Amino acid sequence: MDFSLKRPELIVYSHSEMNKKLNVKRRKVPWWQNEIIYQVYPRSFCDGNGDGVGDLKGITSKADYLRALGVGTVWLSPVYPSPMADFGYDIADFVGIEPLFGTMADFEELRAALHDRGLKLMMDFVPNHSSDEHEWFVKSRRKEEPYTDYYIWADPKGFNETGQPIPPNNWVSWRRTWRGECSRAGLNEDLNLLNFRG
Secondary structure, three states: OOOOOOOOOOOOOOHHHHHHHOOOOOOOOOHHHOOEEEEEOHHHHOOOOOOOOOOHHHHHHOHHHHHHOOEEEEEEOOOOOOOOOOOOOOOOOOOOOOOOOOOHHHHHHHHHHHHHOOOEEEEOOOOOEEEOOOHHHHHHHOOOOOOOOOEOOEOOOEEOOOOOEEOOOOOOOOEEEEEOOEEEEEOOOOEEEEOOOO
C-alpha cells in the first residue's frame, strides 16, 4: 500500500470564473457606490505655475498620482469665477473658469488627462445660490425683468429709530444683509439664495 503524500493539484480561478462556478448573482450598483471618489480643493492641492496658489495645471500634473492612489473619480471643488468670499462657493459665473485657477483650456486639459487615465471628473455644482456679483443677482437687485424673482427678496417690516431696516422675519442666519429697501437672509453677505418657488 502506498501512503506517500501527494501534493493536491492547485486550481486557480479568476473572480468572474468563480462567480460562474458558484452561480453567484451580484447586484449591479451605481458607479459612485463602488469606487473611490477623491475631492480636490484646487487652491491648496498643487500649484502648477509657481504663484503660490493651487490651480488646474497643478491638478493635471498629479493625474498619474491620483490614478496610482486607486481613485476612480476626482470631485473638483468650484473653479468658477468668484470673488472668493466663501472659498469659491460664491459663484459669479456658472460657466466660466476663475482666472486664479487657470483658463477653460487648462480645464479641458485636466478633463482629458483624467479621462485618458480612466478617471471620471465630477464638478462641484452649487445650484441654490450665487455671489452678489452674478449677473442675475445684479439685475434682480435692480428689479430688471425677467430677473426680479430669481432671488428671494422681502421688504423690511419697517425701520427703527435710527433708520435701519427691521428684518421681515425672525429667521436666523450666519449673516443678514440688506440691499436698499429689500432684504434677504443668506449664509453669507455674498451668497444669495436663488428662488426655486416659482
